[in-house]
Amino acid sequence: MTAMPFSHIAGTGSAVPERILSNHELEKIVDTSDEWIMRRTGIKERRLSSTGKHESTADLGTAAARRAMEIADISERQIDTIITSTVTADRITPSAACLIQHQLEANHAAAFDVSAGCSGFTYGLELADASIRAGKAETVLVIGAERLSTFVNWQDRGTCVLFGDGAGAIVISARDAPGGILSTHIRSDGALWDLLYCEDGNPGPPDILNYIKHIPFHIKMEGNRLFKKAVAFMADIALQSLAQNKLVRDDIAIVIPHQANLRIIQAISEKIDIPMDRFYTNLHRYGNTSSASIPLAMDEAFRQGLIKKGDHVLLVSFGAGLTWGAAVIQWSI
Numbered sequence: 001m002t003a004m005p006f007s008h009i010a011g012t013g014s015a016v017p018e019r020i021l022s023n024h025e026l027e028k029i030v031d032t033s034d035e036w037i038m039r040r041t042g043i044k045e046r047r048l049s050s051t052g053k054h055e056s057t058a059d060l061g062t063a064a065a066r067r068a069m070e071i072a073d074i075s076e077r078q079i080d081t082i083i084t085s086t087v088t089a090d091r092i093t094p095s096a097a098c099l100i101q102h103q104l105e106a107n108h109a110a111a112f113d114v115s116a117g118c119s120g121f122t123y124g125l126e127l128a129d130a131s132i133r134a135g136k137a138e139t140v141l142v143i144g145a146e147r148l149s150t151f152v153n154w155q156d157r158g159t160c161v162l163f164g165d166g167a168g169a170i171v172i173s174a175r176d177a178p179g180g181i182l183s184t185h186i187r188s189d190g191a192l193w194d195l196l197y198c199e200d201g202n203p204g205p206p207d208i209l210n211y212i213k214h215i216p217f218h219i220k221m222e223g224n225r226l227f228k229k230a231v232a233f234m235a236d237i238a239l240q241s242l243a244q245n246k247l248v249r250d251d252i253a254i255v256i257p258h259q260a261n262l263r264i265i266q267a268i269s270e271k272i273d274i275p276m277d278r279f280y281t282n283l284h285r286y287g288n289t290s291s292a293s294i295p296l297a298m299d300e301a302f303r304q305g306l307i308k309k310g311d312h313v314l315l316v317s318f319g320a321g322l323t324w325g326a327a328v329i330q331w332s333i
């Protein structure tokens with residue numbers, strides 16, 4: 001191994017709960033309509049975890065990790081570090097990453113969570129890249145796993161229509177050949193914390209529709225102000241990433257943005273002048289899965305053949321904190 005290895009994506013995976021909650025079903029829970037949700041967000045349905053189906057945050061993260069490890073063709077013994085980005089770990093402690101480590105039997109790995117709102121995955125990516133480049137790890141799992149449905153106030157139509165559960169994962173491997181993660185940028189502005197926060201409580205049981213009666217937990221959001229910050233911050237950091245890598249818009253094969261709202265993604269597309277047909281979106285099927293949204297979308301795009309070896313991929317994230325970030329990856333598989 002040379003003094004400064006490169007961090008290559010060796011595998012991707014994802015997992016979502018079975019249960020689909022459609023906009024039409026939501027019409028029976030809160031005063032909303034399929035038409036409003038589609039027009040304002042682009043979301044058609046989302047997934048909710050259920051009891052007894054192995055769909056906890058750690059279960060979803062483990063399933064996504066296993067799929068990524070299959071593509072990377074690595075065994076659990078090779079994993080040096082497991083970084084899980086989540087704001088909805090099954091327990092306050094231990095971390096979701098430790099529970100995932102246990103399920104994977106990745107006994108040699110160090111495991112910890114990153115909490116950076118919906119941007120957590122890009123934060124995890126930066127840590128993984130830094131540790132590989134520093135020679136501290138050769139194989140790192142970065143996982144985004146979330147069950148936002150457990151924190152949503154199912155009586156607040158302004159937020160409960162937006163979120164869903166799921167997980168995505170990647171295996172990053174140290175290699176001598178240049179390529180892989182070309183840059184990461186992460187930013188925060190805690191002064192804007194109160195645009196999106198969780199008021200109280202711990203994750204509840206996953207059977208959300210039975211849980212509505214009890215609601216000790218709430219996501220609070222100032223959607224409109226958040227929308228504008230999301231567009232401004234994500235466009236800005238995407239442009240910084242391109243400039244740092246001396247890439248122009250035509251060099252980017254695909255953009256994988258955080259999947260919060262189709263209108264936010266369209267506005268970013270306009271601002272950075274990369275057409276919408278080069279943005280991958282799946283929020284119509286999953287809603288906003290917080291920090292799972294980017295690895296989940298990346299895995300789908302890869303498996304659909306939309307990302308090829310050598311392609312430049314731009315990731316761009318935004319979330320509670322506020323936090324935002326971006327990464328440019330030259331695809332290795």
Ligand code: UT7
Nearest residue numbers: 032033036040118157158161223224226227230260261319
């Ligand atoms: O992942 C972390 C980052 N998240 C984000 O960045 C989310 C950013 N924000 C958004 O995506 C959008 O602001 C929302 C989708 C949350 C809301 O869309 P909007 O166009 O900003 O709507 P609004 O909040 O300004 O509400 C417009 C109207 C209001 O009614 P009035 O006051 O005009 O009579 C709301 O009460 O829409 C009403 N409304 C709804 N109506 C039907 C809000 N939620 C709903 C709903 N169904 N679910």
